[in-house]
Amino acid sequence: MIYELAKKLLFRLDAETAHDLVTRQMVRAQGITPLLSVVRRAMARQAMSRTLWGLQFENPLGIAAGFDKNAELVPMLVALGFGFIEVGTVTLRPQAGNPRPRMFRYPGREALVNRLGFNNEGATAVAERMRRYWHSVSSEAFRAHPPVFVNIGKNKEVSLEAAAENYVAAYEILAPLADAVVVNVSSPNTPSLRDLQRPEQLAQILSALREARSRARFERPAGTHPIIVKIAPDLDRAQLAEVCDVAVRMADGLTATNTTIDKARLEMDFVEAGGISGYPLFELSTAILREARRLVGSEYPLIGVGGVMGSREAMAKLEAGANLVQGYTGLIYRGPAFARDVVRGLSVGGVR
Numbered sequence: 001m002i003y004e005l006a007k008k009l010l011f012r013l014d015a016e017t018a019h020d021l022v023t024r025q026m027v028r029a030q031g032i033t034p035l036l037s038v039v040r041r042a043m044a045r046q047a048m049s050r051t052l053w054g055l056q057f058e059n060p061l062g063i064a065a066g067f068d069k070n071a072e073l074v075p076m077l078v079a080l081g082f083g084f085i086e087v088g089t090v091t092l093r094p095q096a097g098n099p100r101p102r103m104f105r106y107p108g109r110e111a112l113v114n115r116l117g118f119n120n121e122g123a124t125a126v127a128e129r130m131r132r133y134w135h136s137v138s139s140e141a142f143r144a145h146p147p148v149f150v151n152i153g154k155n156k157e158v159s160l161e162a163a164a165e166n167y168v169a170a171y172e173i174l175a176p177l178a179d180a181v182v183v184n185v186s187s188p189n190t191p192s193l194r195d196l197q198r199p200e201q202l203a204q205i206l207s208a209l210r211e212a213r214s215r216a217r218f219e220r221p222a223g224t225h226p227i228i229v230k231i232a233p234d235l236d237r238a239q240l241a242e243v244c245d246v247a248v249r250m251a252d253g254l255t256a257t258n259t260t261i262d263k264a265r266l267e268m269d270f271v272e273a274g275g276i277s278g279y280p281l282f283e284l285s286t287a288i289l290r291e292a293r294r295l296v297g298s299e300y301p302l303i304g305v306g307g308v309m310g311s312r313e314a315m316a317k318l319e320a321g322a323n324l325v326q327g328y329t330g331l332i333y334r335g336p337a338f339a340r341d342v343v344r345g346l347s348v349g350g351v352r
Helices: 002-010 015-030 033-042 074-079 123-136 139-144 163-177 193-197 199-215 237-250 279-296 311-319 329-334 338-348
Strands: 050-052 055-057 061-063 084-090 103-106 111-114 148-152 180-184 227-231 253-256 275-278 302-305 324-327
Touching (some): 074 123, 111 279, 148 163, 163 199, 199 237, 253 279, 329 338
Parallel strands (some): 148 180, 227 253, 302 324
Antiparallel strands (some): 103 111
């Protein structure tokens, strides 16, 4: 009830302004240790432990990239009950992103449209924030901490020919402080970025990142430090097959999917330009996930994201072949109990 009242007030604000306001309040709140403990107890959830890439996940629900672009909210997101956290998208150099307004709500469809354009503080600033956070965590909590992924992207002004070098430079700064790195080649809001899903471009990037991983010195010691590729939902079957072929050979997993540019999904007369997330993305992203599972086989790790608004959608992602699932827009519309409620619903549904 409290969140529903707060949501009514927040939804009177521009979507990005509301998000910035909530972020500032979450940062303040997580700095108060007793309050953070209260949140953690209130969001107590069923344990649904699983292991992937040598990493331990208390439950299969993560927060997707985009909510915490600059790694400001990790303590609060952990307290809210997410089984893993993905920060970013982070680029090598800071960038302002596209002009505002650039985020729009469609409450009747439980959807968001964004054309943010990788606005972030840059790899060095985000890495320093992550380093300070890890140094503040006790040794016992450090070992048991939910995995933290970092999502990396290309700076807007960097050409496709120079993309691999740009990704590697960001990776070298951020990967030592992360449990996994997600390679974003699928945002619709950076011109030509989705061209990096072409087999020759993707293979070049992944080859360079694998080489960078081989020489990296990781401060986060757990797991195999996977490199995961995040793909678009708007790929046709042939394109998806090409991406999956490259990923199986050169990456450690796929995230399916990013936002869609298919405006018909919103079933509205006018839709702002940008990527659509939320419930209208669910059917399309799940179909891509299911086809990806068929193409990559039963053992290859997949993360399902897109339209997870509750446990029903999360269950459908798992049944379609996901090992893990993520939400973002669901947290906006359903509130701070989102992770707790999804995981409880999965537990009731028999997921182990």
